[in-house]
Amino acid sequence: MDSQVSIWFFSMSTAFCFAFFSFTILFSLLVPFLRWKLWCNCEICQAYLTSSWTKEFDNLCDWYTHLLKQSATGAIHVHVLGNIITANPANVEHILKNRFDKYPKGKPFSALLGDFLGRGIFNVDGDSWKFQRKMASLELGRVSVRAHAFDIVKSETQSRLLPLLSSVAAKQQVLDLQDVFRRFSFDNICKFSFGLDPGYLQLSLPASEFAEAFDLASRFSAQRGLAYSPVTWKVKRLLNLGTEKQLKEAIKVLDGFAREMIGKRREEGFSERNDLLSRFMGTINDDKYLRDIVISFLLAGRDTVASGLTSFFWLLSQHPEVESAIRDELERVVGSSAEQFASFNQMREMHYLHAALYESLRLFPPVQFDSKFAQEDDILPDGTFVKKGTRVTYHPYAMGRMEQVWGSDCLEYKPDRWLKNGRYIPQDLYKFPVFQAGKRVCLGKEIAVVEMKCVVLAIIKQFKIQVPGLNPAPRFAPGLTATLRGGLPVLVQEREA
Numbered sequence: 001m002d003s004q005v006s007i008w009f010f011s012m013s014t015a016f017c018f019a020f021f022s023f024t025i026l027f028s029l030l031v032p033f034l035r036w037k038l039w040c041n042c043e044i045c046q047a048y049l050t051s052s053w054t055k056e057f058d059n060l061c062d063w064y065t066h067l068l069k070q071s072a073t074g075a076i077h078v079h080v081l082g083n084i085i086t087a088n089p090a091n092v093e094h095i096l097k098n099r100f101d102k103y104p105k106g107k108p109f110s111a112l113l114g115d116f117l118g119r120g121i122f123n124v125d126g127d128s129w130k131f132q133r134k135m136a137s138l139e140l141g142r143v144s145v146r147a148h149a150f151d152i153v154k155s156e157t158q159s160r161l162l163p164l165l166s167s168v169a170a171k172q173q174v175l176d177l178q179d180v181f182r183r184f185s186f187d188n189i190c191k192f193s194f195g196l197d198p199g200y201l202q203l204s205l206p207a208s209e210f211a212e213a214f215d216l217a218s219r220f221s222a223q224r225g226l227a228y229s230p231v232t233w234k235v236k237r238l239l240n241l242g243t244e245k246q247l248k249e250a251i252k253v254l255d256g257f258a259r260e261m262i263g264k265r266r267e268e269g270f271s272e273r274n275d276l277l278s279r280f281m282g283t284i285n286d287d288k289y290l291r292d293i294v295i296s297f298l299l300a301g302r303d304t305v306a307s308g309l310t311s312f313f314w315l316l317s318q319h320p321e322v323e324s325a326i327r328d329e330l331e332r333v334v335g336s337s338a339e340q341f342a343s344f345n346q347m348r349e350m351h352y353l354h355a356a357l358y359e360s361l362r363l364f365p366p367v368q369f370d371s372k373f374a375q376e377d378d379i380l381p382d383g384t385f386v387k388k389g390t391r392v393t394y395h396p397y398a399m400g401r402m403e404q405v406w407g408s409d410c411l412e413y414k415p416d417r418w419l420k421n422g423r424y425i426p427q428d429l430y431k432f433p434v435f436q437a438g439k440r441v442c443l444g445k446e447i448a449v450v451e452m453k454c455v456v457l458a459i460i461k462q463f464k465i466q467v468p469g470l471n472p473a474p475r476f477a478p479g480l481t482a483t484l485r486g487g488l489p490v491l492v493q494e495r496e497a
Contacts (some may be wrong), residue, residue: 009014031376045080048080049080058473064085065401069401073088073383075091075380081228083371085395091382093438094380095372096430096439101375102374103372103373104372105390106374106375110125115247119292121133136443140444141443145274148274149451152188158458160201160203174468175489175491181310182303182306184455184459185303186214187201189305193275194294219480255291258294273425277290300479301447305452309456310454311360311474313459313467314364317490322356323460329351333350335440351423354418354449355417356415357456359413362400363400365396372393380392
């Protein structure tokens with residue numbers, strides 16, 4: 001009798017589970033249809049749901065830019081996503097500064113990146129964010145830490161980047177410069193964050209399980225945000241299917257690596273080391289929390305720098321006059337010095353270089369958009385009503401292409417717009433939120449910019465970089481940062497001494 005009851009109970013449980021999963025999957029498949037038919041029939045939402053925008057635009061960011069240019073307020077509403085998108089500097093200041101506490105990252109965003117970033121600084125709000133922000137500010141503000149970062153960049157440039165470019169130039173091979181920059185920045189940020197050299201930019205361009213897992217985790221986490229409903233990816237995660245299965249496997253690799261590094265550091269001691277992990281270990285004993293913090297810094301320091309450098313050299317290939325001006329400035333500031341690298345103080349004197357980099361970031365920000373969630377009903381400065389729970393996205397990529405923000409020549413690459421009498425003049429951060437603004441402004445901005453300058457000067461001093469072919473407009477792959485589809489194939493030519 002007991003066995004029959006057990007069998008009946010097991011059968012009922014199985015039937016219930018099957019029915020529940022079937023309903024959940026069916027619901028997730030019907031959500032886009034139901035939204036399109038019954039909830040919103042506006043032109044923007046139909047274009048998004050049917051992907052008809054792809055007939056005219058290669059990139060989603062360019063379609064959004066087109067819509068924002070047509071908007072009288074510089075804001076649009078994609079109802080099916082519950083998302084208000086804006087390119088209005090007044091709105092950006094409202095979100096990031098004036099009403100900062102009312103526009104947190106929010107639970108929906110944290111859920112998207114939770115498996116990847118955990119409780120890291122870019123995925124939390126409140127006390128956890130304040131704690132990490134304070135610690136990061138203290139560490140990254142130290143002169144010794146910035147000097148350490150600069151030494152790492154110089155070493156990686158001298159020992160790996162330049163020899164690789166020389167080797168490719170001698171063989172007259174086509175090189176994917178985006179891949180090179182991703183490898184370069186990965187080596188740098190791993191040394192800075194973990195005190196580990198993965199050797200990802202060695203001449204053989206080796207594979208790296210950790211780097212590949214990091215890329216997969218970043219890409220698949222970003223793809224969650226493209227789903228019409230979070231139910232879709234949550235069901236796939238529950239059933240361990242498709243990209244969610246791959247994401248789980250990639251995160252397993254990251255977790256194993258982090259555990260190994262933290263364990264090794266505890267055995268060897270960390271008080272005398274300069275890497276971020278060692279510095280944070282002096283305050284934090286929770287290994288999972290340490291993992292989340294350092295993985296977040298890896299994301300910030302690797303992909304953004306690589307994206308910025310890739311876009312810069314793509315622009316430089318079309319504007320040889322800018323490259324010549326940077327070389328002239330380098331010669332004027334450094335002179336005939338035998339030193340291979342400009343010093344930190346010398347780079348601060350190179351105003352045109354700084355302007356050229358910022359102009360590149362204006363047109364091609366590594367992070368094309370960022371979102372917050374409204375904690376309560378609100379009205380933006382442009383008059384847009386924001387309902388509680390709405391996602392509000394500011395769009396630096398679109399902002400760089402708005403005439404009312406940057407003038408009628410906004411689509412042109414003109415470093416001079418940042419200069420007055422030959423000196424760099426900062427712009428309003430809410431007009432140029434490439435490094436965010438307000439309380440969440442990027443703490444690693446100065447380190448990142450110095451790294452980019454160091455690379456740019458070292459390369460253009462010794463090499464000519466050419467993009468072969470017709471050099472079409474960039475097409476971006478989905479991800480947390482701007483990545484070119486197909487990379488950036490270039491030809492490298494060594495300059496005559």
